[in-house]
Amino acid sequence: MSLDTAASKPHEALAALLRDEMDAVNALIQERMASEHAPRIPEVTAHLVGAGGKRLRPMLTLAAARLCGYDGPYHVHLAATVEFIHTATLLHDDVVDESAQRRGRPTANLLWDNKSSVLVGDYLFSRSFQLMTETGSIDVLRILSNASATIAEGEVLQLTAATDLRTDESIYLQVVRGKTAALFSAATEVGGVIADADPAHVQALFDYGDALGIAFQIADDLLDYQGDTSATGKNVGDDFRERKLTLPVIKAVAQATEEERAFWVRTIEKGRQKDGDLEHALDLMGKYGTLDATRQDALGWAEKAKAAIATLPEHEIRGLLSDIADYVVARLN
Template identity: 80%
Template sequence: MDSALEIQKPHDQLAAFLSDDMVAVNALIRDRMASEHAPRIPEVTAHLVEAGGKRLRPMMTLAAAHMCGYDGPFHVHLAATVEFIHTATLLHDDVVDESGQRRGRPTANLLWDNKSSVLVGDYLFSRSFQLMVETGSLRVLDILANASATIAEGEVLQLTAAQDLATTEAIYLQVVRGKTAALFSAATEVGGVIAGADDATVQALYDYGDALGVSFQIVDDLLDYQGQAAATGKNIGDDFRERKLTLPVIKAIALADAEERAFWQRTIEKGVQEDGDLDHALTLLNTHGTLAATRDDALAWAEKGKAALDGLPDHPVKQMLIDLADYVVDRVN
């Protein structure tokens, strides 16, 4: 009964539809994360790659290629490329954020050290570029190389924006478009490109990935304040403790009186946090209705993603991608 219910989740439906391709992607990932001279590379990579992630981004590449009628071998290379880029950024992120937990397990930097995480991340980036080149498509290389640069740019922008009370929703969106949405949109875009889809279709796939990525990150930021640790693999309030200005807080600061603003300055800008501060932050977010407003924003982006697929021909995958956009927001009760 439970397994039948589980398969109804859009990412499970996608995984079932793409199961043969995903077997090939996983085999390619295992093959390319091997290292003849540095056994620590597969050790560190396996810890993260096999930690039970949903493989959402590579599945989006495969889904886009299928929807566009592709029957060649290179969508598998591109899906593995996307997963390598994603894994590399996670390894680097956990060092930058000094994180101790990822997907409910200790992070690589905690189990090994920061040096291993950074250098293995670099190795995976390099591997991803080797895979891209094997497709023989300069356009694919251009898209994924740009995405890699945009991801790094978003992370660096977040360094300065995350603890600055002057950060606006527009800057937040720029960060999110960089660090999260850039890989979602590249994942779907290259699936269309490798299939030889027309420009309008490729643009639609890009727009879908971009909107889904923004919605996904907004929901992640929302779950940090109202999720269940068992489900998210994170502790409630991690972003607050790490002094990250995310959308619920940015909205609350815009509505804050002088006393509330002083609270945010002390806890986020100065990093002076005391017992009870997280509870007070949650009270302010609820008082100003910013959690609900943030969810509304996530819903709007999900609708934008679904609308991008409107003009594409009917295909079993198309409905799964539409359902996926709904599911991303449904993670928030």
């Protein structure tokens, strides 16, 4: 979902500060997404990579490394690794979700086919592991391989949890930590690790990425019900129509009467939706104040992200990272 709705864009300031390193990351991505024997790989990858996106995750790796005083070459490898992992998950997600559009363009699975998207995603995962091993750091390999496993686990958990009314906030948080926050926290953590930073600083960077990713996903889930379609690129209620149990609905189900629970069983668990159901769902969320409660949760996680890095050395980048935490939830105002 777009981050361009806020007037101030700290990620653009961070991108300007890291321009040379990001240029090196982009060059490395172009080099490593090539394939001598399978031209479809760069075709599919270039379609998604060329569609834009803020490159927020690789920027976080570069930012964490610079904040910790790193002056070697391998933060570029790690940033490219993070972007490859992210791109691979997008290719796989679009197949699983049967998506037709991403970043305003037709998805790869629509332009080519599901097989191409899955296999090219697998290729990018493999490339990411090649890149991370070039750093020679077993800690880096551990962090990013664990993140890859956590992402896959989170996606599988979501398959069963998304339409099961027994899904509570703890399970939702586990899904979010898997499918979104795991890569944010790995991106920031490896930046500190490659810089051989103090363990307390590495932990702070991990905590920042974890909280930032959670705030980001909760904000996205909330905007599905009250966002501006022209800004978000999604229709209001897409998650409801796709029978996804996200936080605003989970909070409403937890307080539902027997009659209201029957409504959620019909529309979410059984998928028997009819005209007027979205409006009724929004009424129920309004009745229990779950949209505002979800907004408060997102703001709370953004505050946790800012608090996590408050103990790091005073630096321009630390200020921008704090601003980014505010920015991902500024969309909710």
